[in-house]
Amino acid sequence: MNEYCLAVYRTYDDKADFAKKAQGIAIGLTVGSWTDLPEAQKATMEKHLGQVVSVDVYERPGEDRYADIAIAYPDVNFSRDLPALLVTVFGKLSMDGRIKLIDLRFSNTFLGAFPGPKFGLAGVRELLNVKDRPLLMSIFKSVIGHDLQGLKDQFYQQALGGVDLIKDDEILFENPLTPLERRVEVCMEAARKAEAETGQKLLYAVNLTGPTSSLASQAKKAIQAGANALLFNVLAYGFDTLHELAADPEISVPIAAHPAMAGAMYPSPHYGIAPSVLLGKLMRLAGADLVLFPSPYGSVVMPKEENMAIKHALLTENLIQDYVYANHELSQADLQLKPSVPVPSAGIHPGLVPWILRDFGPDVVVNAGGGIHGHPMGTAAGGRAFKQAIDAALSGETLENYAHQHQYAELSAAIQAWGVKQ
Amino acid sequence: MNEYCLAVYRTYDDKADFAKKAQGIAIGLTVGSWTDLPEAQKATMEKHLGQVVSVDVYERPGEDRYADIAIAYPDVNFSRDLPALLVTVFGKLSMDGRIKLIDLRFSNTFLGAFPGPKFGLAGVRELLNVKDRPLLMSIFKSVIGHDLQGLKDQFYQQALGGVDLIKDDEILFENPLTPLERRVEVCMEAARKAEAETGQKLLYAVNLTGPTSSLASQAKKAIQAGANALLFNVLAYGFDTLHELAADPEISVPIAAHPAMAGAMYPSPHYGIAPSVLLGKLMRLAGADLVLFPSPYGSVVMPKEENMAIKHALLTENLIQDYVYANHELSQADLQLKPSVPVPSAGIHPGLVPWILRDFGPDVVVNAGGGIHGHPMGTAAGGRAFKQAIDAALSGETLENYAHQHQYAELSAAIQAWGVKQ
Known part of the structure; x- marks a missing residue:
């Protein structure tokens, strides 16, 4: 069974299509391209594909427009270490406009690689x-x-x-x-x-x-x-x-x-x-x-x-x-x-x-x-x-x-x- | 002879006394306290004391008020590695209000510990x-x-x-x-x-x-x-x-x-x-x-x-x-x-x-x-x-x-x- 780690971003944009942006992140930071893949390749690549979990858009008068976007990243794409996870979920993306990493949650298997605090x-x-x-x-x-x-x-x-x-x-x-x-x-x-x-x-x-x-x-x-x-x-x-x-x-x-x-x-x-x-x-x-x-x-x-x-x-x-x-x-x-x-x-x-x-x-x-x-x-x-x-x-x-x-x-x-x- | 590494900060504040703030950084991130030290102790501590090199205040109508502050940190205070330098010049200070590290320059001796690019x-x-x-x-x-x-x-x-x-x-x-x-x-x-x-x-x-x-x-x-x-x-x-x-x-x-x-x-x-x-x-x-x-x-x-x-x-x-x-x-x-x-x-x-x-x-x-x-x-x-x-x-x-x-x-x-x- 696939396991996923989850990242949530808050991203600001006056007019972006946030749903499209979320899809771009889910694909761009995992398999690279999707819609133009042949069907046979999609079958083998699907387990590597990021999943858009939610897109919540906030538009309030007098405030900056933003969205909270949650993306699930397949564990199979990265090794069980924090540099790999962080580079996957917020490496290139950190430089892509006004975007902040506001939450991270981990799969059982990823978490299982970390003994955590000894005391x-x-x-x-x-x-x-x-x-x-x-x-x-x-x-x-x-x-x-x-x-x-x-x-x-x-x-x-x-x-x-x-x-x-x-x-x-x-x-x-x-x-x-x-x-x-x-x-x-x-x-x-x-x-x-x-x-x-x-x-x-x-x-x-x-x-x-x-x-x-x-x-x-x-x-x-x-x-x-x-x-x-x-x-x-x-x-x-x-x-x-x-x-x-x-x-x-x-x-x-x-x-x-x-x-x-x-x-x-x-x-x-x-x-x-x-x-x-x-x-x-x-x-x-x-x-x-x-x-x-x-x-x-x-x-x-x-x-x-x-x-x-x-x-x-x-x-x-x-x-x-x-x-x-x-x-x-x-x-x-x-x-x-x-x-x-x-x-x-x-x-x-x-x-x-x-x-x-x-x-x-x-x-x-x-x-x-x-x-x-x-x-x-x-x-x-x-x-x-x-x-x-x-x-x-x-x-x-x-x-x-x-x-x-x-x-x-x-x-x-x-x-x-x-x-x-x- | 004392050697110093230099950090330059841009810090924003509507009404701060930036000269005082600079002094606070130079003392606070080095010897901790200065004015209340006995004179004899000042003599031995002086080589550890940070120096305010410059404070340039920018106030323009319609723009946020800020200052560029340059502080020289004595090499004697830190080991010749980047974690030590960075923690010294921007460890605690990074969390102290609106402040950005905009320049770093190094002493001869500090620089001498780094071979730099091999090719x-x-x-x-x-x-x-x-x-x-x-x-x-x-x-x-x-x-x-x-x-x-x-x-x-x-x-x-x-x-x-x-x-x-x-x-x-x-x-x-x-x-x-x-x-x-x-x-x-x-x-x-x-x-x-x-x-x-x-x-x-x-x-x-x-x-x-x-x-x-x-x-x-x-x-x-x-x-x-x-x-x-x-x-x-x-x-x-x-x-x-x-x-x-x-x-x-x-x-x-x-x-x-x-x-x-x-x-x-x-x-x-x-x-x-x-x-x-x-x-x-x-x-x-x-x-x-x-x-x-x-x-x-x-x-x-x-x-x-x-x-x-x-x-x-x-x-x-x-x-x-x-x-x-x-x-x-x-x-x-x-x-x-x-x-x-x-x-x-x-x-x-x-x-x-x-x-x-x-x-x-x-x-x-x-x-x-x-x-x-x-x-x-x-x-x-x-x-x-x-x-x-x-x-x-x-x-x-x-x-x-x-x-x-x-x-x-x-x-x-x-x-x-x-x-x-x-």
Whole structure:
């Protein structure tokens, strides 16, 4: 039985015949030509032919005319890797006028080639021994130009605040001041020291950088040195590289995907790839255990509905295409990829925590940099203020009341510094 | 002495203080904070600090207000690879409002880490034994669902037309009907047979696909089987993967870079990466010997000025940043990368050849698919019509007159079919 992956495009045109355009895509990106083929050849070529699944045209006064076009691409046309799928569905087509890839769904068989996140939500929770509550991640304040002692001190102060994860800055590359293995050693030493005080386990996502062909061995070196998580700039290397790292059994720690460069592709309404695909489905399929993306709350913003679509893609969607040719040979349950943990980021302070929990629920990482280091009482207090804010939000109490009731000086100071989003 | 790579951004904002924004970028993407640093720390951190080189604000009635901002990033902050540079200059920043990366220039030292194209323009000309004239490339008509004999027949007809290069379709992946090595064998056999008739050497750019970690070995298998060129979907894998392939001494054939997925990044005025950077400088730096991109003439169009900027980046720019801190330690001549050959593509027919030569000069590949296979007298005649059109354009004669003078039935038929762009 034929299997298909499905791509949905939003394409803008003042007067195009969108049904014809859809046919042109379905044929042009698969068999090349169809109507002029001899009947005998059509019979052998049909299994390679793309199928137009739907064409929905939107014409509203005062708005640009557009259509959402869904095309099913036969699996038989491409190998089971993301470069092949992406080049098929949005290679040449990406350059053909105002067109954006807004959804992707996968066949059972295609999906079956991807183990997905090695840890996922449950695995990360288990490593941290945190069952239900949202997790808290902290980012170094500044890293470039600092030496090992400087990073270790920063790390220790963050860890003392009780955060669950600490991540490198994504612009910290291999460098003589804080080389990968030494950085891991000193930071994990600080983590152990802090854990003795806080009782809190901690993951340190060290930035995996350098030549593509050395990434796996760099990752293993970092793990050998004690790293218990990795940060990776996926889009600078391609989804397939993440997939190969995530599928490597020797890379035995969670991978946090950084969205660096994603803004070159998702914000335009007319071009590129929707956030739910770029930072949602593709990240999860390729095996990211945690995925960072700009939140709707802070300094670098993404519309809330796009954040919610990412959340859905990471946590709950099964990613299987069920529009055409429903596939019953494999149980969908068998193929369900582990959920990736959403990490809405940038400009987060404790006063935003109730909003994050309201929008994302408990399965989220609250991720802060300036909102921790900029705390009036210092970095460790900054972490504690966030933990208190999380407790408050989970209790259903307002931050102000909760801080008052529990006499939490850290949370009170944070509220005074940044306010509470109403 | 400090060395710097330079990035230029165009950023839109109705009322922003662009000078302040530039400072924010220069500090935020390097040392993180500056004004609140103690003086002693400033002294050690200064070599890591980004520098604002220029801020040019454009305010015109009825147009969006924008600024072009040039920032110099110290080499000491990043490793000598393209993921590190790109994540530094356009990682987080790509997500920060309406901002597009419109230029990149490199320090001597950074550039020195990149051998660039192994063959380049002169090398490709030498392989083909074609000194001065523009080259002609042909694309298979359709490949998916065809077997080896089908591809071989198509290849032979194209080769008979006297084309210099034949490329796989970028959506032809590893598949049971036409597996890589067998495909190379049968097509190169067809190439030899055609060469015996035409006397014309020919490069076959076979599509290099599959898992990232297997690309180098796949390339070597293809070369072992007789491949004399490779096609590569660079943007699906990342520039570093191209760089590693191009720098591999055992990959001893030219690499043609396909622009698949580029349209997700270059067309928006407000977001992404300018074509001259994405398909020009970065492709050349990473080692593409030939670079395909949408022409301004055909069906998939890019504005002509952007095509000319790509041409300049591929053929003539030295790519070295000379805005700040001029570097005299290395001779620029020593570091000049070989030029990459521009291949303006899509919708090209013989009637466009004089325009291509006028805009690009002789150092260009004329690349056609439908304009060859759709020729009324068949595929081989389609190739001959293009060769005749190239001769005509080089002679300075109009296509119509030249076809008439030489009684070129193929060119005449092409003119009748597609016309001549005036």
